[in-house]
Amino acid sequence: MTRHLITSALPYINGIKHLGNLVGSQLPADLFARYQRGRGNEVLFLCATDEHGTPAELAAAKAGKPVADYCAELHEVQARIAEGFRLSFDHFGRSSSPQNHKLTQHFAGRLYDAGLIEEVSEKQVYSITDKRYLPDRYIEGTCPNCGYDKARGDQCENCTKQLDPTDLIDPRSAISGSTDLEVRETKHLFLRQSKLRDTLDQWIDSKTGWPVLTTSIAKKWLHDGDGLQDRGITRDLDWGIAVKRGEADWPGMEGKVFYVWFDAPIEYIACAGEWAEANGTDWERWWRTDKGADDVTYTQFMGKDNVPFHTLSFPATVLGSEEPWKMVDHLKSFNYLNYDGGQFSTSQGRGIFMDQALEILSADYWRWWLLANCPETSDSEFTWEQFQQGVNKDLADVLGNFVSRVTKFCRSKFSEDVPAAGSYGPVEEALIADLQARLKRYEALMDAREVRKSAAELRAIWVAGNEYLQTVAPWTTFKTDPDAAAAQIRLALNLIAFYATLSAPFIPDAAASMRAAMHLDSAAEWPTDVAKALSELQPGHVFSVPEVLFAKITDEDREGWETRFAGGRSA
Numbered sequence: 001m002t003r004h005l006i007t008s009a010l011p012y013i014n015g016i017k018h019l020g021n022l023v024g025s026q027l028p029a030d031l032f033a034r035y036q037r038g039r040g041n042e043v044l045f046l047c048a049t050d051e052h053g054t055p056a057e058l059a060a061a062k063a064g065k066p067v068a069d070y071c072a073e074l075h076e077v078q079a080r081i082a083e084g085f086r087l088s089f090d091h092f093g094r095s096s097s098p099q100n101h102k103l104t105q106h107f108a109g110r111l112y113d114a115g116l117i118e119e120v121s122e123k124q125v126y127s128i129t130d131k132r133y134l135p136d137r138y139i140e141g142t143c144p145n146c147g148y149d150k151a152r153g154d155q156c157e158n159c160t161k162q163l164d165p166t167d168l169i170d171p172r173s174a175i176s177g178s179t180d181l182e183v184r185e186t187k188h189l190f191l192r193q194s195k196l197r198d199t200l201d202q203w204i205d206s207k208t209g210w211p212v213l214t215t216s217i218a219k220k221w222l223h224d225g226d227g228l229q230d231r232g233i234t235r236d237l238d239w240g241i242a243v244k245r246g247e248a249d250w251p252g253m254e255g256k257v258f259y260v261w262f263d264a265p266i267e268y269i270a271c272a273g274e275w276a277e278a279n280g281t282d283w284e285r286w287w288r289t290d291k292g293a294d295d296v297t298y299t300q301f302m303g304k305d306n307v308p309f310h311t312l313s314f315p316a317t318v319l320g321s322e323e324p325w326k327m328v329d330h331l332k333s334f335n336y337l338n339y340d341g342g343q344f345s346t347s348q349g350r351g352i353f354m355d356q357a358l359e360i361l362s363a364d365y366w367r368w369w370l371l372a373n374c375p376e377t378s379d380s381e382f383t384w385e386q387f388q389q390g391v392n393k394d395l396a397d398v399l400g401n402f403v404s405r406v407t408k409f410c411r412s413k414f415s416e417d418v419p420a421a422g423s424y425g426p427v428e429e430a431l432i433a434d435l436q437a438r439l440k441r442y443e444a445l446m447d448a449r450e451v452r453k454s455a456a457e458l459r460a461i462w463v464a465g466n467e468y469l470q471t472v473a474p475w476t477t478f479k480t481d482p483d484a485a486a487a488q489i490r491l492a493l494n495l496i497a498f499y500a501t502l503s504a505p506f507i508p509d510a511a512a513s514m515r516a517a518m519h520l521d522s523a524a525e526w527p528t529d530v531a532k533a534l535s536e537l538q539p540g541h542v543f544s545v546p547e548v549l550f551a552k553i554t555d556e557d558r559e560g561w562e563t564r565f566a567g568g569r570s571a
């Protein structure tokens with residue numbers, strides 16, 4: 001038995017995520033977690049909401065709620081939707097947890113002691129009316145580059161130029177609209193990532209088998225231009241983790257909090273602490289190599305925009321602490337899923353959001369299509385037409401139809417239990433040999449976290465069963481040789497149980513329905529010997545004809561959804 005620590009990139013708190021977010025981290029992470037559990041391995045699968053920073057404060061203000069209440073509510077909303085998609089987190093935590101406060105302050109203290117934090121004086125805009133500094137998006141004004149009059153302090157939305165709040169012409173507070181502003185000196189902390197460049201470079205070089213997408217992004221940030229830059233890790237905000245060195249106050253940093261990018265990845269560790277506290281267990285055996293985490297395989301899943309933080313900034317925090325923390329072994333990154341010729345966009349409400357998706361179809365439809373078409377080696381595209389085709393062909397015609405035909409035929413010609421007559425011959429032996437080879441390939445692809453290829457192999461395993469049925473045609477055989485037809489249908493009923501186990505990581509609900517129809521308990525043992533697996537259901541074993549596993553998507557459905565989702569929704 002091996003031990004797998006699995007984390008998905010943390011979804012930001014300020015709203016419901018779209019399907020592009022889902023397929024870029026949480027969903028493939030869930031696939032891998034379910035597969036490893038299915039193989040009988042020990043898994044700790046963690047995710048959490050990322051709750052600090054200006055966007056959370058602004059969204060709360062817009063909703064007219066205190067930011068802590070807003071985050072608590074949105075966390076519940078995201079947790080409920082995650083359940084709807086059957087994301088099997090062992091714990092869905094919060095970066096605002098007490099555990100993360102403590103651990104973030106601990107890391108800051110260690111980094112300070114190691115000489116990796118620098119105090120820098122900066123000029124920042126202070127609002128006399130609001131009695132506070134105005135970082136990032138709290139300040140608006142005219143873009144010095146294009147003249148757009150609603151540019152934000154961090155970026156101009158019109159020309160996309162990155163800005164500093166002090167660059168804005170005619171600046172005003174985004175909170176009160178006040179122009180009674182002045183520039184004041186304020187002190188901030190910077191993480192001296194540049195000092196860790198060689199350490200990070202060597203660490204990345206030691207990682208074989210990472211996707212090219214991952215290493216190329218990391219190397220670019222390490223070496224392009226002036227190389228890896230130091231980064232500010234503090235902000236003048238109320239909402240966040242107070243700046244401390246471990247438990248001690250930090251002179252001159254009173255009233256400041258850590259910048260969200262610094263504390264969010266530390267939540268991967270703190271989340272295990274939340275899980276352990278909730279379950280009365282130990283988390284350090286997953287995270288401390290001096291306390292048993294040496295034999296853990298740690299895989300992170302994320303979209304490509306998150307790669308720099310996970311290959312450089314977070315490792316800089318962890319390596320810089322000079323403590324024996326478990327480091328990531330496999331970093332699986334994804335490109336973008338586009339929506340009907342453009343990008344999914346949260347701010348523009350463009351595309352399909354997770355709650356809307358579940359309103360029209362249950363999780364398995366989405367899980368299958370998104371994983372089978374995930375943006376693994378390049379960006380990929382969601383279109384309603386391809387979604388309809390993929391679902392109808394793979395799920396309804398191939399898998400669903402197989403289950404339906406076999407169980408209904410057996411009920412009508414024999415009974416609702418596994419027929420006893422006849423025995424397997426050369427055709428069945430050839431099928432078993434083919435499936436044995438395919439099972440090995442499927443396992444190797446799943447172990448390698450090759451999502452699309454795994455889906456293709458699973459589909460081929462389903463197709464093999466359909467081709468077998470077409471070849472032996474029990475409905476014809478039955479007329480001349482009912483015993484041979486009985487053996488054929490016995491094999492096919494066993495294939496349903498076999499398919500359920502193999503398909504569960506992709507389509508857990510359908511897999512559970514298939515096992516329930518075969519009157520098997522939900523926990524299946526992963527098959528190793530296909531011949532043995534295909535004799536699990538013995539003659540006389542009772543089954544039921546299940547409800548339709550997957551309904552076909554009609555042209556009318558598709559057209560209706562195309563129209564409904566064309567307009568977008570307000571963020």
Ligand SMILES: [Zn+2]
Nearest residue numbers: 143146156159
């Ligand atoms: Zn501009």
